[in-house]
Amino acid sequence: MTDKIRVAVLYGGRSGEHEVSLQSAASVIRHLDRTRFEVIPVSIDKAGRWQWNDLSLIEARGGPALAIAEDAPEIRLAPRPGGEGGLLPVAGGSGPGAVDVVFPVLHGPLCEDGTVQGLLELAEVAYVGSGVLASAVSMDKDIAKRLAALAGIPVAPYHALTRQAFARDPAAAAARAREGLTLPVFVKPCNMGSSVGVHKVKAWDALEAALADAFQYDLKVLVEQGIDAREIEVAVLEGEPLHVSLASELNPSPHHDFYSYEAKYLDPDGATVDLPARLEPAEMDRVRGLAAEAFAALECSGLARVDFFLDRQGGGFFFNEINTLPGFTAISMYPKMMEASGVPYPALLSRLIDLALERHRLRHGLKRERL
Ligand SMILES: Nc1ncnc2c1ncn2[C@@H]1O[C@H](COP(=O)(O)OP(=O)(O)O)[C@@H](O)[C@H]1O
Ligand SMILES: [Mg+2]
Incomplete structure (x- = not known):
């Protein structure tokens, strides 16, 4: 027996960012502190099937991305209250059994939008990162911006459209969507990531086609004022005070x-990064402060990457989006920003797990009824 903390690393998932997750999880598994943690690799394939993968095979294979072995035993998450729960085999044989904490290394819809988090809540298991509420509202670009704006964080003007309204009268919906905005505008599905379905619209007669495409990905689409923007990102780690x-x-x-998607994933020279960003000290302070405010306004836990636009014309920052489970490869921005700010990758993972266990303990200590 071991007294190590049993960490199930959950990866893959049913979103378009499945492949990114395989890379993030390869890094997480490689860097978890094995003196403290026992690692249990659990994949979710694109059909939603959970499988228990062999850690020694993963380690022998190496490489930048995990693979899901066809013959890995299928498992399910069983609630724990009062009994032996945890990760149990679906078709006989053995499974990993009880786990102390789940590390969801998953990105996108059905992964970081509160759905997996809800399942983990029902199973009464501790998990890394934001809870159901913060995960769900952060995934929804419309609700996230509304909450940010309510907290006094500037957001670019936009309209949210439903597919229903668009289907009823596309021309009228498009006409309403451009009210008060000037070209260019950005059309984007409300709940996607990786720039999937995002269009830069430079002529009003192209708006309807852009909307029609974006509505293939979501039932709610934003038409947002295009900003002549520098793209600034900040990593936040929970703590007292917050680590920004x-x-x-x-x-x-x-x-x-x-x-775009091409610039992010297909073109090796798609983008360059400045870390730290070349900002005036006052701008750096301002954007770090806004990131902390956004983390609090959306009631995030554990970690988040907060993305801003810095308007080249007006000079102000606009909150763009918040990612509650950002990319986590060793070259992803979240861990790189933390590293540059004094938190090395393995220490970051340990800290996130400790935070998850602490949050679980506190929530479990709450009374459930008036006794
Ligand atoms: N309002 C905007 N002004 C300027 N560029 C934008 C705007 N909205 C989106 N973009 C561009 O599109 C990219 C993807 O949009 P974003 O809202 O971040 O969606 P995703 O979740 O897919 O990353 C941004 O990184 C930026 O390059
Ligand atoms: Mg983005």
């Missing part, structure tokens, strides 16, 4: 119109 990293800047290459 130095900001970084992403510079999409000039041959990309914006930070």
Whole structure:
């Protein structure tokens, strides 16, 4: 027997960011402190099937991305209250059994939008990162911006459209969506990531087609004022006080119109990064302060990467989006920003797990009824 903390690393998932997750999880598994943690690799395939993967095979294989072994035993998450729960085999044989904490290294819808978090809540297991509420509202670009704006954080003007309204009368919906905005505008599905379905619209007669495409990915789409923007990101780690990293800047290459899917994943020269971002000290302070405010306004736990636009014309920052489970490869921005701010990758992982266990303990200590 071991008295190490049993950490199930959950990866893959049913989103378009499945492949990114395989890379993030490869890094997480490689860097977890094995003197403290026993690692249990659990994959979710694109059909939603959970499988228990063999750690020694993963380690022997190496490489930048995990693979899901066809014959890895299928497992399910069983609630623990009052009995032996945890990760149990679906078809006989053995499973990992009880785990102390789950580290969801998953990105995108059905992964970091509160759904997996809800399942983990029902199973009464501790997990890394934000809870159901913060995960869900952070995933929804419309609700996230509303909450940020309510907290006094500037957001670019936008309209949210439903697919229903668009289907009823596309021309009228498009006309309403451009009210008060000037070209260019950005059209984006409300709950996606990786720039999937995002369009930069430079002529009003192209708006309807952009909306039609974006509505293939979501039932709610934003039409947002285009900003002549520098793209500034900040990493936040929970603590008292919050640990807010130095900001970084992403510079999409000039041959990309914006930070598109191609620039992010397909073009090796798609973007360069400045870490720290080349900001005036007052700007650096301002954006770090806004990131801390956004983390609090959205009631995040554990970690988040907060993305801003710095308006080249007006000079102000706009909150763009918040990622509650940001990319986690060793070269991803979140861990790199933390590293540059004094938190090395393995220490970051340990800290996140400790935070998850602490949050679970506190929530479990709450009374459930008036006794
Ligand atoms: N309002 C905007 N002004 C300027 N650029 C934008 C705007 N909205 C989106 N973009 C560009 O599109 C990219 C993807 O949009 P974003 O809202 O971050 O969605 P995703 O969740 O897919 O990353 C941004 O990184 C930026 O390059
Ligand atoms: Mg983005």
